[in-house]
Amino acid sequence: MMAASRTSEVRGVSCFHCGLPVPSSRAPSSVLGSATRLFCCTGCQAVATMIFAGGHAAYYERREAPGQRPAGPAGGRAGVDDFADDPEFQRTFVRRVAGDLDAILELEGAHCSACGWLIEKHLASLDGVIEATVGVATGRIHVRWRPERIALSSILAAIRDVGYAAAPHVPGRDESRRRLERRGSLRRLGIAGLGSMQVMMFAVALYAGDASGMEPVHRQFLRYASWVVTTVVVVAAARPFFVAAARQLGALAPGMDVPVALAIGVAYLASGWATLTGSGPVYFESACMFTFLLGLTRHVEMSARHARDARIRSRFGTLPDRAARLVPDGVEWVPTSALRPGDRVRLEPGDGVPADGRLVDGGGWVDESLLTGEAEPRRREVGDPLVGGSRWLEARSTLLVERVGIESTAARIENLIERAQLERPPVQRMADRVAVYFVSGVLLAAAGVFVAWSLIAPADALWITLSVLVASCPCALSLATPAALAAAGAALAERGFLVCRGRVLESLDRVDHVVFDKTGTLTWPEHRVTRVIVGSDDWNASRILGLARAMERHSDHPLASAFRGAPENPDVARSERAFVSRLEQIETRPGLGVEARLDGSAVRIGRIEGAGPGDDRVPMPGVRGESWLAVSHGDRLVGWIGTASPVRPDAAALIASLHARGVATSLASGDPSERAVHDVARQVGIEVWRADVGPHEKVEWVAALQRSGATVAVVGDGRNDAPVLARADVGIALGSGADIARGSADAVILGDRLGVLDEACRHAARTRRIIRQNLVWAVAYNAAVLPAAAMGALAPWMAALGMSASSVLVVANSLRLRRLRGASPGRGRVVAPPMTRPVSPVWAGP
Amino acid sequence: MSSLFVLIPIALLLLGVAIWAFVWAVDHAQFEDLDDAGKRVLFQEDDADGPVKSAPDPPE
Numbered sequence: 001m002m003a004a005s006r007t008s009e010v011r012g013v014s015c016f017h018c019g020l021p022v023p024s025s026r027a028p029s030s031v032l033g034s035a036t037r038l039f040c041c042t043g044c045q046a047v048a049t050m051i052f053a054g055g056h057a058a059y060y061e062r063r064e065a066p067g068q069r070p071a072g073p074a075g076g077r078a079g080v081d082d083f084a085d086d087p088e089f090q091r092t093f094v095r096r097v098a099g100d101l102d103a104i105l106e107l108e109g110a111h112c113s114a115c116g117w118l119i120e121k122h123l124a125s126l127d128g129v130i131e132a133t134v135g136v137a138t139g140r141i142h143v144r145w146r147p148e149r150i151a152l153s154s155i156l157a158a159i160r161d162v163g164y165a166a167a168p169h170v171p172g173r174d175e176s177r178r179r180l181e182r183r184g185s186l187r188r189l190g191i192a193g194l195g196s197m198q199v200m201m202f203a204v205a206l207y208a209g210d211a212s213g214m215e216p217v218h219r220q221f222l223r224y225a226s227w228v229v230t231t232v233v234v235v236a237a238a239r240p241f242f243v244a245a246a247r248q249l250g251a252l253a254p255g256m257d258v259p260v261a262l263a264i265g266v267a268y269l270a271s272g273w274a275t276l277t278g279s280g281p282v283y284f285e286s287a288c289m290f291t292f293l294l295g296l297t298r299h300v301e302m303s304a305r306h307a308r309d310a311r312i313r314s315r316f317g318t319l320p321d322r323a324a325r326l327v328p329d330g331v332e333w334v335p336t337s338a339l340r341p342g343d344r345v346r347l348e349p350g351d352g353v354p355a356d357g358r359l360v361d362g363g364g365w366v367d368e369s370l371l372t373g374e375a376e377p378r379r380r381e382v383g384d385p386l387v388g389g390s391r392w393l394e395a396r397s398t399l400l401v402e403r404v405g406i407e408s409t410a411a412r413i414e415n416l417i418e419r420a421q422l423e424r425p426p427v428q429r430m431a432d433r434v435a436v437y438f439v440s441g442v443l444l445a446a447a448g449v450f451v452a453w454s455l456i457a458p459a460d461a462l463w464i465t466l467s468v469l470v471a472s473c474p475c476a477l478s479l480a481t482p483a484a485l486a487a488a489g490a491a492l493a494e495r496g497f498l499v500c501r502g503r504v505l506e507s508l509d510r511v512d513h514v515v516f517d518k519t520g521t522l523t524w525p526e527h528r529v530t531r532v533i534v535g536s537d538d539w540n541a542s543r544i545l546g547l548a549r550a551m552e553r554h555s556d557h558p559l560a561s562a563f564r565g566a567p568e569n570p571d572v573a574r575s576e577r578a579f580v581s582r583l584e585q586i587e588t589r590p591g592l593g594v595e596a597r598l599d600g601s602a603v604r605i606g607r608i609e610g611a612g613p614g615d616d617r618v619p620m621p622g623v624r625g626e627s628w629l630a631v632s633h634g635d636r637l638v639g640w641i642g643t644a645s646p647v648r649p650d651a652a653a654l655i656a657s658l659h660a661r662g663v664a665t666s667l668a669s670g671d672p673s674e675r676a677v678h679d680v681a682r683q684v685g686i687e688v689w690r691a692d693v694g695p696h697e698k699v700e701w702v703a704a705l706q707r708s709g710a711t712v713a714v715v716g717d718g719r720n721d722a723p724v725l726a727r728a729d730v731g732i733a734l735g736s737g738a739d740i741a742r743g744s745a746d747a748v749i750l751g752d753r754l755g756v757l758d759e760a761c762r763h764a765a766r767t768r769r770i771i772r773q774n775l776v777w778a779v780a781y782n783a784a785v786l787p788a789a790a791m792g793a794l795a796p797w798m799a800a801l802g803m804s805a806s807s808v809l810v811v812a813n814s815l816r817l818r819r820l821r822g823a824s825p826g827r828g829r830v831v832a833p834p835m836t837r838p839v840s841p842v843w844a845g846p
Numbered sequence: 847m848s849s850l851f852v853l854i855p856i857a858l859l860l861l862g863v864a865i866w867a868f869v870w871a872v873d874h875a876q877f878e879d880l881d882d883a884g885k886r887v888l889f890q891e892d893d894a895d896g897p898v899k900s901a902p903d904p905p906e
Contacts, residue, residue, distance in 0.1 A: 062889070113885035135879045183872050190868040198861050218850055225854050229861065 015040035016060075017048045017163070028570060033057050041568050047163040056121050062114035084152045084168065086322070092335055093168045094152075097144070100130060103152070105141040105166040107159075112136065115164070122162050126150060141166060185299045188237040192292035195233035196285070202226045203285040216278075223275040226284040230268060238264050238291045254439045255432065256477075262443075263470040264290055270462055281463070286799075290470070293804035297483070297811050323354035326398065343401045349394040349588075355401045356388045356408045362397025366390050394588065435477055438782075442472045449790050464792045471789040471799035472782050476806040480774030483814035488767040491818050497756045501746040507730045508764035512710040514658060515702060515724075518669035518680055520717035521734050522754075523645040527562035531642040536633075544631055544639045546575025550583055551594045551605055559629070562643040593629070601634040605641075644676070647683045650755045655685045657758045664710075668693045668701055698724040715749075715757065732757065759820055767817055774810045781806045 013027075016037040028045045029038050032052045039045040051059055084090075094103040110116055116134035119141065123132035128149025133142045143155060159166045202222050209219055238261075245261035248254050267287040274280035324331045326344040336354045339345065345354060353366070363381045367390060380386065386399060388408050446468045453461035489499040499505060516522055532541040545563075549572065552563040567573045579598070586596040593606020606629065629641045655665055666688040669677045677691035693701070698714075702724055705712045714721065714728035725731030725745050733745030734754075749756055785802060788794050794802075871877065 058889075113882055113889075116882060117886065117889045135882055186872045186877055187869050190872065191865055194861060194864050194868065198857065215847065218847060221850060221854065225858065228858065232865075 013038055015044050017044035027568070042570060042573055044163075047161070050161050051118065051122075054122055054125060056118050059114050059118040062117070063112055084156055086333065090152070092337070099146075100144050101147050101152070102142075102144045104169045105143065105156075105159075106169045107134065107139050107141050108165040108167075110134065110136050110139070110164055118162060119159060119164060123155065123158060126155065126158055129155065140169065181302065185295070185302055188240070189292070189295050189299055192233050192237035192288065192295050195229050195237070196288040196292045199226050199229050199233075199285045199288045202229075206282070220275070220278065223282055223284075226282065227272055227275050230271070230284040230287055233288045233291055234264060234268050237295060238287075241291075241294070253436055254443065256435055256439065258439055259442060259469055259472070260290070260294060263287075263466065266462075266466050266469065270466065280459070283466070286470070289801070289804060293807065297807050300483075300486075300811060324348075337405075339401050339404050341401055341404060345399045345401060347392045347397045347399050349392065349396070351392050353386050353388055353390045353392055353399065355399070356386070356403040357399045357401040358383060358385045360398050360400045362395060364395045364397055365393040367393055438477065442469070442786075445472070445786070445790070453792070460792060463795070464789070467789040467792075467794045467799040468786065470803050471785040471794055476778035476781060476803075476810045477775065480778050480810050480814075481771050483811045484767055484771045484774060484817055487814045487817040488763055491820055492756075492760055492763060495756050495759060495820060496750045496753055497760045498748040498750055499746075500748060504730055504747045505764045505767050507711060508713070508761050509768050510711045511663060511713045511730060511761065513664045513666070513705050514713045514715060515698075515705075515728070516665065516667050516686065517714075517716040517721055518667060518671055518677060519645055521715055522651045522667070522680055522684055523647050526564070527559055527643040527645050529562050529641060530644050530646075531640075533640040533642070534638070535640070536636060536638040539633075539638045541639075542569060542571040543575050544641065545569075545572045546577075547579050547598075547603065548605055548629070548631065548641055549576040550579035551586060551596050551603070553580070559643060562641075598633070603634075604632045605629050647680055648754055650753060651684045654754045654758055657755075658761075659685070661761070663761075664688075666690075666701075668698050670694065695721070695723050699727050702727050763817070763820055766821070770813060770817055774813055777813075778806065778810060 016032075016039055018040060027038050027040070028042050029036055030045055030049060031037075032048060037048065039048065051057065090101075090103075094101050096102070107119070110119065113136055116136040119134050120132050123129050123141075123143060128146045130144045130146065131142075132144075134140070135142075141159070145152070145155060156166055202225055206214075206219065206222055206226075208214075209222075241257050241261045241264060244255070244257035248258055264287050267283045267290070270280075271282040271284050271287070274282050322333050322335050323339055324346040325334050325339065326346055331346055339355050344360070345357075347353065347362070349364070359380055359382050361382065364379075366378055366380050366386060386392075388403075446465050449468050450461055450465040453464050485499075485505060488505055492499060529545065532544055534541055534544060545567070549563045549567065552560040567576065583596045583598055583603075586594065588594050593604055595602060595604045595606075597603070629643065630637060631639045631641060658665055665686050667677065667681050667684075667686045668690050669680075670693055671677055671691055674691040677689055681687070681689035690701075698721070702712050702714060706729070711729045713730040713732060714724050715732045715734065716725055717734050721731075721733070725733060728746075731746045732749060733747070734749045747760070781802075785794065785799070789799055
């Protein structure tokens with residue numbers, strides 16, 4: 001049953017599965033669950049059909065965000081499936097457990113628990129799968145299967161069938177380190193918490209005894225019991241404080257940990273002494289509570305930091321998982337991680353380059369667009385260098401591996417990211433410096449108080465000094481900034497805006513000017529077919545497109561991306577299948593196009609430099625910033641295919657929103673076509689634009705703006721914009737997936753929502769306000785409480801309570817940043833309003 | 847009140863057990879993912895009704 005063909009009615013309809021707009025003509029549709037559903041492409045239709053057929057229709061009711069548009073048959077990480085079953089490869093990530101195989105996979109595209117449920121149910125229905133568990137928050141699938149009944153590649157394919165992508169998970173160093181850190185902190189927290197509860201109960205009994213009288217032997221017994229438990233707590237849970245304090249004292253830069261360690265230590269030792277000698281009050285519960293509460297705030301801060309760091313999956317995603325190493329009697333396949341300098345690797349057309357090195361045999365073309373952003377393939381001869389992660393286009397050659405592991409380009413960039421994460425923003429560094437002076441002052445004051453009180457009333461001197469130490473500890477001061485930044489960072493990460501450097505939130509608020517890149521930033525990175533012009537009577541648009549898709553299936557040229565993905569029209573799909581079986585000798589000529597033989601005669605699709613549809617047999621309809629591909633059969637030109645990368649639907653709204661807040665914008669693109677750049681600038685509302693801008697000129701543009709006093713943010717696709725992103729005050733990269741050049745960006749927009757940048761700016765303003773509130777409170781509290789403690793008016797337990805409450809208050813205030821104000825539900829995927837320009841091909845022909 | 851001399855050691859023993867159990871849970875990944883397990887329960891009650899079969903259009 002076809003959908004209504006009235007154009008005005010169908011425009012504005014979204015795909016049932018992924019939410020993108022449905023093309024106006026001949027949209028695929030199915031009756032599913034007793035209603036007609038419309039889809040944007042046959043891929044979404046296939047996925048939805050599969051989901052209903054499996055009985056998982058409830059997924060559509062429960063999911064919190066639209067699904068992901070599946071990549072077509074020739075797209076996606078098809079390469080992984082090929083050797084997922086290879087035993088050599090499986091050794092890196094598969095375990096054998098009692099005859100079954102067990103592995104952890106990384107999952108892409110799942111945003112809510114309904115997605116996880118769907119995948120679990122679907123995998124469980126496969127014969128041979130024993131168990132499948134999905135952790136949506138962590139992005140992991142844990143699967144166990146019987147190798148004789150089902151192969152891993154089938155499991156991966158099944159996950160793709162319901163619209164997601166999975167890849168083997170090889171844990172990195174980071175992740176193990178984070179897990180150990182998290183577990184250690186949790187263990188200490190648990191011990192401190194349980195111990196504190198016990199000691200506090202003893203303390204209640206002791207206080208009651210002080211009030212209404214208690215036998216000395218009972219009192220002593222309770223005290224010894226408290227001492228035992230407190231020893232456990234201090235030794236097991238308070239150690240990090242002592243270690244850090246010792247380090248800080250050794251470096252003569254007393255930080256926040258020094259008063260904390262002193263307070264806990266002095267409380268513990270003095271109470272122990274009082275227990276032994278049977279005189280004076282004990283404050284075991286203060287020591288325990290102090291350990292627990294401070295450990296708690298640190299744990300919360302660490303969790304937020306980990307949540308942010310875990311999202312940056314900068315694993316070497318562009319490196320292939322295995323390589324063909326040359327050995328004396330042929331070729332052996334080894335995991336890429338097993339390569340060593342000096343190995344020779346065979347490169348076939350289409351392979352990913354597995355490591356840095358140089359060409360020693362053969363020659364051909366390489367696509368470094370993932371690293372440099374240049375779409376045009378580059379020529380490489382014997383002796384030229386190759387970078388791991390680029391893609392080798394043709395022809396068969398030999399690579400001599402030179403750098404692997406730590407020294408490779410990919411690893412160095414990952415290192416940059418890691419290092420950046422450890423950086424502390426200026427605000428925090430200033431707070432740390434202040435803390436040093438503050439703490440030194442407090443230590444001096446405490447010493448002074450001790451001396452003074454020793455002369456006046458020696459018995460009280462120790463306790464009063466303890467109160468002073470505890471009360472004046474600038475814990476809240478040092479927590480003020482990191483707690484807020486951690487909360488804000490985690491909230492933004494959930495919305496798809498990843499803060500990689502501390503200075504981002506601070507600077508975003510002050511940005512006056514944003515410079516945008518064009519391809520991949522304001523527009524989708526993939527090209528789409530915009531128009532088909534038919535120039536011959538025995539061809540129609542569907543046939544031309546089908547031929548193009550069949551020929552460009554294996555081409556790696558960026559323009560070929562217009563022919564990937566499931567076709568929107570079933571006619572095109574049918575035509576494509578027919579051509580695939582008839583085409584022979586498909587050859588890709590970089591820079592020229594694709595050639596093949598169809599029933600004896602030559603067919604060609606390619607760019608004719610400098611020409612648009614101007615052939616005198618085909619009238620020119622007017623060029624709108626598109627790239628044109630000429631299709632010829634034999635020696636006849638049969639038609640033109642126009643491709644362009646469409647503007648992202650939320651780009652215009654973002655520009656408008658920035659302008660409304662008084663932020664200026666400009667567009668600097670490396671695309672040499674002025675018409676194309678002007679077109680995009682007009683569509684999104686940017687008035688200042690320039691085409692044909694090289695990386696150095698972009699840097700100069702930003703530098704000039706900065707010299708005039710502006711704070712500049714740059715939004716680019718991270719690949720070739722590395723120098724500009726580094727130069728900007730805030731460099732923001734776009735790019736989901738594994739894009740290793742993201743290391744130069746200060747922040748990354750995951751997913752496809754540009755609008756999240758605006759949310760980030762607003763949130764940055766709010767973060768600044770809250771940090772200021774925190775600092776004011778922390779300083780005021782310390783200033784107020786210090787004199788009271790010095791006078792002897794504050795018992796140590798009151799001081800401990802106040803200290804902890806102050807820290808908790810600061811953290812709680814920071815947690816207000818955990819939610820974005822006015823945020824709309826649904827993250828990651830754009831649910832696009834109808835686009836102002838139709839994306840579907842306009843059929844110009846029979 | 848001399849029962850104190852028995853009860854306090856018992857309390858300490860229980861505390862030891864509690865700490866051991868907590869550490870065991872942490873070491874066995876019980877605290878890794880706190881959200882999905884809860885939501886999974888919500889979905890399970892619907893599955894008890896059996897899968898919903900509908901008649902999809904055969905794709906072209």
